[in-house]
Amino acid sequence: MISIALLDPMRDGRGWAFREGEGHGLDEVNGFAFLSEAYQATMPGFDG
Structure with a gap:
């Protein structure tokens, strides 16, 4: 099984987030x- 989690398309100063x-x-x-x-x-x- 492979899972997929898509990141929030808006990046902030902390980086790409899972929201x-x-x-x-x-x-x-x-x-x-x-x-x-x-x-x-x-x-x-x-x-990086």
Whole structure:
């Protein structure tokens, strides 16, 4: 099974976010609030 979580199309100063809204939603598998958290989980110290 593969899940898909779509990011909020509006990026703010904290980066791309998983928020509930029309056409986008929460990351229900990992519970990430921001895409940057996924990068940190796979490569600690990543700052890109």
